Amino acid sequence: MTSPAQIADTGARILAAVRTVVVGMDDPVEIALATILAGGHVLFEDVPGLGKTLAARSLASALGLSFRRLQCTPDMLPGDVTGSYVYAPDSGDFVFRPGPIFTGLLLADEVNRTTPKTQSAMLEAMAERQVTVEGNSFALPAPFHVIATSNPIEYEGTYALPEAQLDRFMVRLSVGYPDADNEARILENRVSRREEATHVAPVIDADQLVALQNAVEAIHVDQDITRYCVEITRATRNAPNVEVGASPRGSLGLLLLGRALAALDGRDYVRPDDIKRIAVPVLAHRLTLTPQAWAQGASASDVVRSVVGQVAVPPTVGALG
Numbered sequence: 666m667t668s669p670a671q672i673a674d675t676g677a678r679i680l681a682a683v684r685t686v687v688v689g690m691d692d693p694v695e696i697a698l699a700t701i702l703a704g705g706h707v708l709f710e711d712v713p714g715l716g717k718t719l720a721a722r723s724l725a726s727a728l729g730l731s732f733r734r735l736q737c738t739p740d741m742l743p744g745d746v747t748g749s750y751v752y753a754p755d756s757g758d759f760v761f762r763p764g765p766i767f768t769g770l771l772l773a774d775e776v777n778r779t780t781p782k783t784q785s786a787m788l789e790a791m792a793e794r795q796v797t798v799e800g801n802s803f804a805l806p807a808p809f810h811v812i813a814t815s816n817p818i819e820y821e822g823t824y825a826l827p828e829a830q831l832d833r834f835m836v837r838l839s840v841g842y843p844d845a846d847n848e849a850r851i852l853e854n855r856v857s858r859r860e861e862a863t864h865v866a867p868v869i870d871a872d873q874l875v876a877l878q879n880a881v882e883a884i885h886v887d888q889d890i891t892r893y894c895v896e897i898t899r900a901t902r903n904a905p906n907v908e909v910g911a912s913p914r915g916s917l918g919l920l921l922l923g924r925a926l927a928a929l930d931g932r933d934y935v936r937p938d939d940i941k942r943i944a945v946p947v948l949a950h951r952l953t954l955t956p957q958a959w960a961q962g963a964s965a966s967d968v969v970r971s972v973v974g975q976v977a978v979p980p981t982v983g984a985l986g
Contacts, residue, residue, distance in 0.1 A: 689847030705835025730769030906958030
């Protein structure tokens with residue numbers, strides 16, 4: 666069994682490889698890696714041009730996963746994602762031709778630009794690791810993960826992700842603009858490469874990633890930490906300005922991702938600080954605010970931060986946090 670120290674060492678090498686081309690995104694990339702180790706999917710929601718696609722491609726390369734990019738557009742059909750049956754003249758039969766979703770890591774770029782029907786085509790794949798076409802089910806490769814990007818600024822020609830689709834993403838991450846030094850490094854790296862393309866060497870392969878994911882499953886979670894996850898999630902349901910709070914899937918996301926972060930830190934146990942760190946990425950996109958909250962400029966992230974500040978840290982593990 667892979668030890669937490671080995672997971673931490675491998676994770677550090679993966680992050681170091683990604684940082685050779687991705688600048689100023691240390692925290693989002695680490696949480697994205699932890700999400701993959703926890704078996705989840707990632708939604709990057711931010712303005713274009715911040716390197717979200719580059720981060721996804723670099724992670725896939727460092728993890729040794731096959732990578733496909735899906736540029737979402739309003740005229741995209743579900744079959745463009747899952748694949749479809751095509752006529753084979755040589756045999757006279759219809760045979761299934763797999764779509765881009767049959768890969769290790771799928772980047773769904775600007776996922777809010779495609780229609781809800783096409784968005785929902787990814788729902789079964791993200792939840793069940795399979796797709797169903799014309800009544801026949803086809804298993805996806807293991808591991809399989811989705812990293813999607815969404816532009817929260819532009820609304821013309823976009824389709825907001827339905828709550829059921831949002832809930833399938835373990836985290837929603839925001840990259841933010843780099844500071845002046847990091848932005849200068851981005852330009853300097855491009856000049857030194859002398860080409861547009863970037864290259865990240867594989868650190869592990871798909872089988873080793875599965876082994877790491879299995880090892881994360883062995884990380885201990887104290888009963889008080891489990892209760893802490895539940896109390897934070899339950900508090901969102903009664904918080905001011907919230908119409909619909911986070912579901913038990915939010916509690917599970919806190920626990921699973923907290924476990925992966927502990928492993929990346931070389932620990933075999935989860936601390937309250939792990940849960941606090943990921944509360945906003947895990948829970949904010951699962952909340953539905955009241956119309957009054959939107960009018961007042963309140964955000965789901967603010968609600969989660971307020972809840973975390975109010976829920977008591979478990980006394981028996983408080984010293985560890």
